[in-house]
Amino acid sequence: MKIGILQTGHMPDEMKDDLGSYAGMFATLLDGNGFDYVDYFVVDGVFPTSVDEADGWLITGSKHGVYEDHHWIAPLEQLIRDIRASGKPLIGVCFGHQIIAQALGGHVEKFEGGWSAGPVTYQVNGKDMVLNAWHQDQVITPPEGAEVYASTDFCANAGLVIDDQILTIQPHPEFTKFFINGLIRHRAPGVLPPQMIEDVSAAIDTPLDDQAFGQMMADFYRKQR
Structure with missing residues (x-):
């Protein structure tokens, strides 16, 4: 099965040598499942010519907001609407979660409650799962017909499933503690509140359920669909 990865951002320059690309992080997360991958830097205007170039699709995270003028x-x-019409499976993570919701009629905004970062315990299909978060934007209103399957008190619409064809998640199952540590060093200062940076640093070794979510x-x- 070929998965098309739609990259909506670039790895921070300071972290490229050690961590590669977002597409590579997802390939690592999904390793062992026999998938092949084809990557498109849609953030640079590189798009597939057809939804049939892959059997399933994935939209990555990004530093950008879905409501920005790019x-x-x-x-x-x-493309999201075309994938939905094709019946092919689509997964969106963080920005991917948000842009899918927006494309299908939902509403996303910068959350007035601030940031969520580092290991967070989510209710996923009624069970606790710990995944790394890194976001301020949230899906405030899900699209019509979307079912919320993941949430926290802070992020009510953290995971959506639509017609058993589209799966989205707000946190980052592909983010390891090493990646979060890099963000703390290179991206958090001046963005996250100082106390949050301290709290995320202190929680960096919290065991994650990233492999379970990857499965x-x-x-x-x-x-089968």
Whole structure:
């Protein structure tokens, strides 16, 4: 099965040598499931010519907001609608979660409650799962027909499933503690409140359920539809 990874951002320059690309992080997360991958830097205007170039699709995270005025946002929203019409499975993570919701009629905004960062315990299908978060934007209103399957008190719409074809998640199952540590050093100062930086640093070794969620993603791609 070929997964098309739609990259909506670039790895921070200071972290490229050690961590590679976002697409590579997802390939690592999904390792062992027999998938092949094709990558598109949609953030640079590079799009597939057809939804049939892959059997399933994945939209990554990004430093950008889905409500910002970038030349690639509208074409990405149309691609999302085309993938939905095709019946192919689609997964969105963080920005991917938000842009899917927006493209299908939901509403996203910068959350007035501030940031969520580092290991967070989510209720996922009624069970606790710990995943790394790094976001301020949130899906405030899900699209019509979307079912909320993941949430916290802070982030009510943290995971959506739509028609058993689209799966989205606000936190980052692909983010390891090493990646979060890099963000703390290179991106958090001046962005996150100082106390939050201290708290995230103190919690960096919290065991994660990233592999379990990665298997959920793989199973979602492979399920019969």
